[in-house]
Amino acid sequence: MTTRTPPDMIRQLAFDLPVRPARGRAAFFVAPANDLAVAQIEAWRDWPGGKLALIGPEASGKTHLAHVWAELTGAPVVQAAALDGTDLPALAASGAVAVENGDRIGGDGPAEAALFHLHNLMQAGGGALLLTARTPPRDWAIALPDLASRMQATATVHLSPPDDALLAAVLVKLFADRQLAVKPELIGYLVERMERSFAAAAETVAAIDREALATGHRPGIRLARAVLDKTGPEGR
Structure with a gap:
């Protein structure tokens, strides 16, 4: 009922x-289904290891929240599958990066290697890394063992x-x-x-x-x- x-x-x-498409914080309606995720996004400086995986179903607001976080941090927002061929050191130099659809690169060797390299660059530089996905990192079909272990060690927050x-x-x-x-x-x-x-x-x-x-x-x-x-x- x-x-x-x-x-x-x-x-x-x-x-x-608003009457036009918006990605800003003011356009994101906070409710019990997402208040914890919003709180974690706003408290990004306290993320364990400087990284967080934002998990939720299709159209649940992951992209919107990623852009909210990008406004807070100045982070670029990139697709995980597009990381191969990207200037990763330059990307990491921004100090904060949002990577969308991290769960969709499983089995893509170049994309997995690129995410692994970006992750290590962010960790070495003390940067912040936000990942969005439909499922928790433990369920990502990642073939690269070192990347899999690092993703599974990432704190998660769910959109209900x-x-x-x-x-x-x-x-x-x-x-x-x-x-x-x-x-x-x-x-x-x-x-x-x-x-x-x-x-x-x-x-x-x-x-x-x-x-x-x-x-x-x-x-x-x-x-x-x-x-x-x-x-x-x-x-x-």
């Missing part, structure tokens, strides 16, 4: 969130599935990112009926946007009902 998100809370979210308030905030922001102004009633309708995941929120908003463009109708409950009838689930 879930708790209905109060309409006044949804209205407040609708007013508070959203509660009603966080899911509502995510929906509001996803619509706003697409320059779609929607009524609070639509957000409440979706929160009560859609699958409770960040990925589903992104897919649902994209589907509503496509349907609105195809039919020429404004996003509303009737249009959302038609989308959910096509994509499921039918309700809770």
Whole structure:
């Protein structure tokens, strides 16, 4: 059983969130599902060994938080798979680096070697390293033993599935990112009926946007009902 998100809370979210895509701290809604992760990002100077792995499912806010951290530290944000061929000493010289999708390089020898080299450079220079991934480092299919051991020794923090308030905030922001102004009633309708995941929120908003463009109708409950009838689930 879930708790209905109060309409006044949804209205407040609708007013508070920006109307353009944003990666800043002010655009990140803090809720019990992510408050520990936000606290760890803000306390980056205290990370054990100067490194942290931020773990969460697709569309859970990992990239957003990585950019929040980049604002705090001046860190570049790079993809793990793109590290091969990068000037790693120059990257490490920034003093802080965010590496996204660390779990997706397993079996890629050059990318694994590059991450291993970057990790060692950051450690030697006393820098800070943030890694994002869908799964904890122990589950990464890393072939290089030295890299695997170093990743598994990295402290982790998890982004949990959203509660009603966080899911509502995510929906509001996803619509706003697409320059779609929607009524609070639509957000409440979706929160009560859609699958409770960040990925589903992104897919649902994209589907509503496509349907609105195809039919020429404004996003509303009737249009959302038609989308959910096509994509499921039918309700809770």
